[in-house]
Amino acid sequence: MVKKGMLIVLSGPSGVGKGTVRKEIFSQEGNNFDYSISMTTRKMREGEVNGRDYHFVSKEEFEEEIATGGMLEYAKYVDNYYGTPLKYVNEMLENGKDVFLEIEVSGAMQVREKCPDGLFIFLTPPDLMELRQRIINRGTDDLETIDKRMKKAVDEIEMMQNYDYAVVNDQVVNAAEKIKTIIRAERWRVKRFLPDYKKQLGDVLK
Amino acid sequence: MVKKGMLIVLSGPSGVGKGTVRKEIFSQEGNNFDYSISMTTRKMREGEVNGRDYHFVSKEEFEEEIATGGMLEYAKYVDNYYGTPLKYVNEMLENGKDVFLEIEVSGAMQVREKCPDGLFIFLTPPDLMELRQRIINRGTDDLETIDKRMKKAVDEIEMMQNYDYAVVNDQVVNAAEKIKTIIRAERWRVKRFLPDYKKQLGDVLK
Numbered sequence: 001m002v003k004k005g006m007l008i009v010l011s012g013p014s015g016v017g018k019g020t021v022r023k024e025i026f027s028q029e030g031n032n033f034d035y036s037i038s039m040t041t042r043k044m045r046e047g048e049v050n051g052r053d054y055h056f057v058s059k060e061e062f063e064e065e066i067a068t069g070g071m072l073e074y075a076k077y078v079d080n081y082y083g084t085p086l087k088y089v090n091e092m093l094e095n096g097k098d099v100f101l102e103i104e105v106s107g108a109m110q111v112r113e114k115c116p117d118g119l120f121i122f123l124t125p126p127d128l129m130e131l132r133q134r135i136i137n138r139g140t141d142d143l144e145t146i147d148k149r150m151k152k153a154v155d156e157i158e159m160m161q162n163y164d165y166a167v168v169n170d171q172v173v174n175a176a177e178k179i180k181t182i183i184r185a186e187r188w189r190v191k192r193f194l195p196d197y198k199k200q201l202g203d204v205l206k
Numbered sequence: 207m208v209k210k211g212m213l214i215v216l217s218g219p220s221g222v223g224k225g226t227v228r229k230e231i232f233s234q235e236g237n238n239f240d241y242s243i244s245m246t247t248r249k250m251r252e253g254e255v256n257g258r259d260y261h262f263v264s265k266e267e268f269e270e271e272i273a274t275g276g277m278l279e280y281a282k283y284v285d286n287y288y289g290t291p292l293k294y295v296n297e298m299l300e301n302g303k304d305v306f307l308e309i310e311v312s313g314a315m316q317v318r319e320k321c322p323d324g325l326f327i328f329l330t331p332p333d334l335m336e337l338r339q340r341i342i343n344r345g346t347d348d349l350e351t352i353d354k355r356m357k358k359a360v361d362e363i364e365m366m367q368n369y370d371y372a373v374v375n376d377q378v379v380n381a382a383e384k385i386k387t388i389i390r391a392e393r394w395r396v397k398r399f400l401p402d403y404k405k406q407l408g409d410v411l412k
Contacts, residue, residue, distance in 0.1 A: 178394060
């Protein structure tokens, strides 16, 4: 499916602050990638703009997209659909643009299946990374708290394994900067540019 | 072999400017990695310092290291040995330090076999990347020139396939900055920190 551009997926557990980090990234200039606007069936809220915040559609239109394979990923929350229309993503990728998605974990796994070569970044809460230190310093936390944190950590590690990178959301500005560093570096990955480069060389040679 | 630190290998075709780029990287402050000093049997030149420019040893000492498996990689040029002693690299990695090697392509392939999880960066001459444009603009170059460039490109692409990243050495400062970006980003790779992290969590849990 991916043609030329790189598909960038930012995801992570709910409440970790994906939206805030994404907005920080897009508030800065000089990005070489576009944000893919999600589609939803929920009602437009005051101040929201159709085509900027979401593509607002009816339930029937959304289900028609699902039925005809038009969604890259989608999920239903509280009776409303949310998802990424394949059409816009493909248009951008085919024009050589990198596309940035900020989506839930279940959606990210749908994308991973369809686009294994995408760049998958997991945003992780700082407490996961602090956990080890907390456990070592046992005594400051009671055992029940540690046990709860531990279970959460195990769940998050399970999720994280399906991603290429993990970035701690300790501070929004830091996390945004790290994600931009990762995206920059990935452009120089041999596996990303070499197949295309070889094809281009081959084409002109024949 | 790799314990905790990350092994960073910068390589590329001879004459591409690996040494200059490496020196540029190490002339800057704030690096989180150490340079691994090579071992050689060639004579010390004026201005060189043993243990800073090279570990200078006799041919017998070098061959003893080879025989006892003490070299991570080595090669012989014009009757002199050049190589990377495993001892220093392992010491740094075990202390959690990332280690930076700047070595020839043949040496890099020896390291790749022993440390597949290292970070392998290929420094490529700018003409390889300009080649496609030149071919498209055919007419400005004669066919023989294009053919020669093409053969060189094919060789370099063959080498490049064994690396994780490729950086064009268009300007030394640019190339150095890109390599540092790559090294930064790689620290957030899930495959790099997660195994260790899980082990640590597992250890404290039991």
